[in-house]
Amino acid sequence: MEAVIVNALSKTYGQEAPRAVDNVSFTVSKGELFGLIGPDGAGKTSIFRMLTTVLLPDGGSASVDGLDIVKDYKEIRNRVGYMPGKFSLYPDLSIEENLDFFATVFNTTVKENYDLIKDIYVQIEPFKKRRAGKLSGGMKQKLALCCALIHKPSVLFLDEPTTGVDPVSRKEFWEMLRRLKEQDITIVVSTPYMDEATLCDRIALIQNGKILGINTPANIVASYPDTLYALRAEPMYALLQAVERYAHTLDSYAFGEYMHASFTGDVREEDVKTYLRQQGIADVEMKKTTPTIEDCFINKLKN
DSSP states (O other), X not given: OEEEEEEEEEEXXXXXXXXXXXXXXXXXXXXXXXXXXXXXXXXXXXXXXXXXXXXXXXXXEEEETTEETTXXXXXXXXXXXXXXXXXXXXXXXXXXXXXXXXXXXXXXXXXXXXXXXXXXXXXXXXXXXXBGXXXXXXXXXXHHHHHHHTTOOSEEEEESTTTTOOHHHHHHHHHHHHHHHTTTOEEEEEESOGGGGGGSSEEEEEETTXXXXXXXXHHHHHTOOSOOEEEEOSSHXXXXXXXXXXXXXXXXXXXXXXXXXXXXXXXXXXHHHHHHHHTTOOSOEEEEXXXXXXXXXXXXXXX
């Protein structure tokens, strides 16, 4: 059973503006952890806002839990949880006051659905009297997740929930999502962090409002079409320029302390090193490397 169905969804902000969401289609199965992966401005937030009935689409259709996002918006709002990218709780209210407020909005109580949030809430309960605006990034994130879950939604939408959060809190957050998934909650999450893509059941790569590919993280990595190499030498800038000029280079870009590159199939490692020595670059470290989701994303952008 599909929890979310998106069919040719489109959105434009103004007649002269390009489409923020351009004929996007995908489905999310019930109980799945599905990721929308792409940089800022890719269209992720617009999609989330339409699916949570905050924004009307200009074209296409979508349903959440079998309900149409335009016709059945009131019922959808009762069934979904939405955690926007920007902290949107009441900064002058305490942790417990925010939770009580959101529970009241959905005609429930914190006690009624405490089992759903207890693993998260116990981490912030010692500070329950503290105002939300005075919390750290990680604690704000946990409070926002509790508020999004307080009415026991069937589908949870999380828009870039770990942006600006420290690495430890990011790891803790994804562990919380894994536990929520075990409770049969469908989770749709967006993130610009490519390393988080591997934590999803399936992902959709998105850029400029268009879907570049949808599959499991493992299958997307396995579909990388070329042999990928990691290279390093000093100075790195000269290496980047030289590899880019090489007639047999298919793709090349900086990647952390290395650069990644792929070459035409008839080129050997020694051919590349010989060329680089001719360019005055010696002592080149070159090795085959396994593509990451980020490599696959870059490859799809250029093809």
